[in-house]
Amino acid sequence: MGSVVFRRRWLPYALLxxxxxxxxxxxxxxxxxxxxxxxxxxxxxxxxxxFVGLENFTRLFADAEYLESVKVTAVFSTLVAGLSTVIGxxxxxxxxxxxxxxxxxxxxxxxxxAVAPVIVGVLWxxxxxxxxxxxxxxxxxxxxxxxxxNLNPTHGLTVVxxxxxxxxxxxxxxxxxxxxxxxxxxxxxQAAIDGAxxxxxxxxxxxxxxGPTTFFLVVMNVVYAFFDTFGIVHxxxxxxxxxxTTILAYKTYRDGFVSQDFGSSGAQSVILxxxxxxxxxxxxxxxxxxxxxxx
Amino acid sequence: xxxxxxxxxxxxxAAAIGxxxxxxxxQAQRTQINWWHSMSGQLGEWLxxxxxxxxxxxxxxxxxxxxxxxxxxxxNAMTAAYRAKEHPHLLQSNExxxxxxxLSGVVEPAHEILEKNNVKVDMADxxxxxxxVYTDTKGKLFGMPFNSSTPILYYNADLIQKYxxxxxxxxxxxxxKQIEKMxxxxxxxxxxxxxxxxxxxxIDVENYSARNDIPYASGQNGIEGLGIEMMFNKTSxxxxxxxxxxxxxxxxxxxxxxxxxxxxxxxxxxxxGRCAFIIDSSALHAQFERDVKPKWxxxxxxxxEGRPANNSVIGGAALxxxxxxxxxxxxxxxxxxxxxxxxxxxxxxxxxxxxxxVTKSAYDxxxxxxxxxxxxxxxxxxxxxxxxxxxxxxxxxxxxxxxxIRVVFTEExxxxxxxxxxxxxxxxxxVRRANELLRRFEQQNRGKL
Numbered sequence: 254m255g256s257v258v259f260r261r262r263w264l265p266y267a268l269l270x271x272x273x274x275x276x277x278x279x280x281x282x283x284x285x286x287x288x289x290x291x292x293x294x295x296x297x298x299x300x301x302x303x304f305v306g307l308e309n310f311t312r313l314f315a316d317a318e319y320l321e322s323v324k325v326t327a328v329f330s331t332l333v334a335g336l337s338t339v340i341g342x343x344x345x346x347x348x349x350x351x352x353x354x355x356x357x358x359x360x361x362x363x364x365x366x367a368v369a370p371v372i373v374g375v376l377w378x379x380x381x382x383x384x385x386x387x388x389x390x391x392x393x394x395x396x397x398x399x400x401x402x403n404l405n406p407t408h409g410l411t412v413v414x415x416x417x418x419x420x421x422x423x424x425x426x427x428x429x430x431x432x433x434x435x436x437x438x439x440x441x442x443q444a445a446i447d448g449a450x451x452x453x454x455x456x457x458x459x460x461x462x463x464g465p466t467t468f469f470l471v472v473m474n475v476v477y478a479f480f481d482t483f484g485i486v487h488x489x490x491x492x493x494x495x496x497x498t499t500i501l502a503y504k505t506y507r508d509g510f511v512s513q514d515f516g517s518s519g520a521q522s523v524i525l526x527x528x529x530x531x532x533x534x535x536x537x538x539x540x541x542x543x544x545x546x547x548x
Numbered sequence: 549x550x551x552x553x554x555x556x557x558x559x560x561x562a563a564a565i566g567x568x569x570x571x572x573x574x575q576a577q578r579t580q581i582n583w584w585h586s587m588s589g590q591l592g593e594w595l596x597x598x599x600x601x602x603x604x605x606x607x608x609x610x611x612x613x614x615x616x617x618x619x620x621x622x623x624n625a626m627t628a629a630y631r632a633k634e635h636p637h638l639l640q641s642n643e644x645x646x647x648x649x650x651l652s653g654v655v656e657p658a659h660e661i662l663e664k665n666n667v668k669v670d671m672a673d674x675x676x677x678x679x680x681v682y683t684d685t686k687g688k689l690f691g692m693p694f695n696s697s698t699p700i701l702y703y704n705a706d707l708i709q710k711y712x713x714x715x716x717x718x719x720x721x722x723x724x725k726q727i728e729k730m731x732x733x734x735x736x737x738x739x740x741x742x743x744x745x746x747x748x749x750x751i752d753v754e755n756y757s758a759r760n761d762i763p764y765a766s767g768q769n770g771i772e773g774l775g776i777e778m779m780f781n782k783t784s785x786x787x788x789x790x791x792x793x794x795x796x797x798x799x800x801x802x803x804x805x806x807x808x809x810x811x812x813x814x815x816x817x818x819x820x821g822r823c824a825f826i827i828d829s830s831a832l833h834a835q836f837e838r839d840v841k842p843k844w845x846x847x848x849x850x851x852x853e854g855r856p857a858n859n860s861v862i863g864g865a866a867l868x869x870x871x872x873x874x875x876x877x878x879x880x881x882x883x884x885x886x887x888x889x890x891x892x893x894x895x896x897x898x899x900x901x902x903x904x905x906v907t908k909s910a911y912d913x914x915x916x917x918x919x920x921x922x923x924x925x926x927x928x929x930x931x932x933x934x935x936x937x938x939x940x941x942x943x944x945x946x947x948x949x950x951x952x953i954r955v956v957f958t959e960e961x962x963x964x965x966x967x968x969x970x971x972x973x974x975x976x977x978x979v980r981r982a983n984e985l986l987r988r989f990e991q992q993n994r995g996k997l
Contacts, residue, residue, distance in 0.1 A: 296992045297627045298652045495963040510624050512952030
C-alpha cells in the first residue's frame with residue numbers, strides 16, 4: 254500500500270483540526286490544569302496560589318488513607334475486571350453456539366451497557382437494599398445471612414462489585430462474540446473431526462485465539478473499574494462503610510469537591526493518569542506483538 | 549380563516565412586531581438577578597414561590613431562581629463559575645461554607661448592601677444562634693439569614709400511648725428505657741439514624757455537643773480563629789457514639805445509608821411506623837405532615853441526664869451576594885434582602901416549611917396570633933434556639949474545611965460501627981485527621997486573617 258501524498262501541506266492539518274481542537278479542549282487542557290494543580294496549594298477559588306513542589310505527592314504516599322484506598326482499588330478492580338471478563342466470555346461462548354434466537358440473545362445481553370452508571374446503582378439498590386430489596390430479603394429470610402451492606406465492609410464491597418460487573422458484562426460479551434466469530438470455522442471443524450470434545454476445542458483452540466481480545470478487554474475493564482464505576486459507588490455506598498469502597502477515583506472526587514483540597518485532588522488525578530498511560534502502553538506493546546499470532 | 553387577506557396578514561404581523569418592540573423596553577427595565585439555590589422537592593417549590601412573590605411585589609427587579617444541586621454541588625458550581633467569571637449574583641449557601649466564603653473575598657458583605665440601600669435589619673432582633681453563624685468578627689452581617697433549621701426529636705405518638713410511656717423522652721437515658729419497653733413489646737426499631745455524612749454528624753455530634761454544653765472544637769468552636777483543634781474525642785461524644793453503636797448492634801436503632809437514602813431511608817423507617825423516633829431538621833415538618841402515616845409530634849432534642857440542656861445550633865443556609873457585578877444588581881439584592889427580612893415573609897417561610905423565623909419579633913407575632921396552639925410541634929425548633937443565651941459551646945460552629953471534617957468523622961465512626969476499631973480509637977483518629985484538615989485550611993489561607 255503506497256502512502257497518500259497531499260499536494261498542499263496544510264490540508265492534512267486542516268482536516269485534523271476539528272478533532273485536535275476537541276482533544277485540546279476536553280483532554281489536554283484539563284490535563285495541564287491537573288498537573289498545575291498538583292504542585293500548587295490554593296483555596297477553593299484558586300486564590301492565594303502557593304507553589305509547593307511535590308509536597309502534594311509526598312503527603313499522599315505518607316497518608317495511610319491513600320494507601321488504604323490503593324488497596325481497596327486493587328481488590329475492587331481485580332474483582333470487577335476478572336468477573337466481568339469471565340462471565341462475558343461464558344455468555345459469548347453460549348450465544349456463539351446458540352442455533353436459534355442468536356440475535357435476540359445478543360440484543361438482550363447488550364442492553365445493560367446502555368444504562369448509565371448511576372441508574373445501574375439505583376437498580377441494584379432496589380434489589381440489594383436491606384430495607385426494600387428483593388435479593389436482600391432472600392438473603393436474610395431465605396439464607397439466614399445478616400445482610401448489612403451499610404455496616405459490613407464485605408457486603409458493602411459486594412454490592413458495588415455486583416452492580417459494576419453487571420454493567421460491564423455486555424461490553425465484554427460483544428467483544429468476545431466478535432472474537433469468536435473471527436475464528437476460522439475450519440480450525441474448529443478439523444478438531445471436531447479429529448475427535449476433540451467441546452471442552453477440548455474451547456480450551457486448545459478458541460481460548461488461545463481469543464488471547465488478544467482478552468488482553469484488550471482486561472485493560473479496558475481495569476480502566477472501567479478505575480473510573481466509570483464512580484457513579485455506582487457514589488449512589489450505592491458513598492465509599493463506605495468506613496472506607497471499604499473508597500476507590501481512588503472516589504477519593505479524588507471527595508478530597509477535591511467535598512474537602513476543597515484541589516492540590517491533593519490534582520495530585521491524585523495525575524497519579525491515576527500515569528497509571529492509565531502505563532496500562533495503555535502495556536496493552537499496545539503486548540497486543541501488537543500478539544495480534545500476528547492468529548494469521 | 550379564508551377571509552384573511554394577504555394585506556390583513558401583513559398588518560397583523562406589523563402589529564405583532566409593534567407589540568414586541570413596545571414590550572421590549574418594559575421587559576428590559578427589570579434588572580434580572582440570578583439566584584443559585586439548593587432547594588429541591590417541596591422546599592424547592594417553596595423557594596420558587598418566594599421568588600414569585602418577590603417578583604410580584606415590585607416591578608424593578610426580576611429574581612430568577614436556578615436550582616444547582618445540593619449545597620455542596622451548588623457551592624462547587626459557584627467556585628468553578630467564579631474562576632470563569634460567570635458566577636451568579638446571589639448564592640444560597642449553607643452554614644458550613646461561611647468561613648470559606650469570608651476568607652475568599654468573593655462575597656459582598658450583606659451589611660454593606662443593606663446600608664447602601666437603606667435597609668434596616670435590627671441585629672438584636674435576630675435569633676442569636678442564627679445571627680452568630682452569619683456575622684463577621686465585628687458582629688456585622690456577612691450573609692443574609694434565609695433558611696435556618698435545627699434538629700428536633702420527632703416521635704410516633706401512637707406508640708408512646710400504646711406502651712404507656714407518658715410522653716416523649718427528655719434525655720438519652722429515658723429514650724433508651726422507652727425503646728427497651730417497646731422492643732419487649734415487639735416494636736422492630738426505636739431510633740431511625742441517618743448515616744453520618746452530613747446529617748448524622750450535624751445531629752449527633754455538632755448539635756449533641758451544643759445541647760450538652762461541651763466543646764466540639766477549641767476556640768469557641770472555631771469562632772476565635774483558624775488555629776484551633778477538634779475536641780470531640782475528649783467529651784461525652786465518645787460515650788454517645790458507643791451508645792449508638794450498642795443500639796445499632798442490638799437493633800434499638802437502624803443505621804441509614806447512602807443507598808437507603810435513595811430508597812427513602814430513615815425517614816421512611818419513621819414514616820411507615822417501624823421506628824418510633826427520628827431526629828431530623830425542623831425543616832422536614834411540612835414533608836412529615838404529608839408522608840408520615842402514624843400520629844406524630846415533635847419535642848426538644850434529647851440531652852444527657854444531669855447536663856444543662858442548652859440551645860442547639862442551626863443548619864440551613866443564608867444568601868450571599870457575589871462580587872464583580874453592576875451596582876444595579878446590588879441594589880436589587882438589597883431590595884430582595886429587605887423583602888426577606890419582612891415579618892410576614894418570615895412567617896410565611898416558617899409556616900410553609902418548618903424553617904424557623906429568623907427574628908424574635910416574627911416569633912412573638914406568631915405566639916400572639918395563637919398559631920402554635922394548633923401546631924405546637926412547629927414551636928419546638930424556635931423555642932429550642934431561644935432557650936438560653938448561647939454559651940461558648942452553643943454559639944456557632946465555624947470550621948475551615950468543615951465538610952471535609954464531616955467526611956473524616958464518618959469514615960472513622962463507621963470503622964468503629966463495623967468493628968474495625970474501638971469507638972475511642974476511632975474518635976482519636978478522627979480528631980487527628982480533622983486537625984490535619986484544619987492545618988491544611990490554615991495553610992491554604994495563610995496571610996488572610
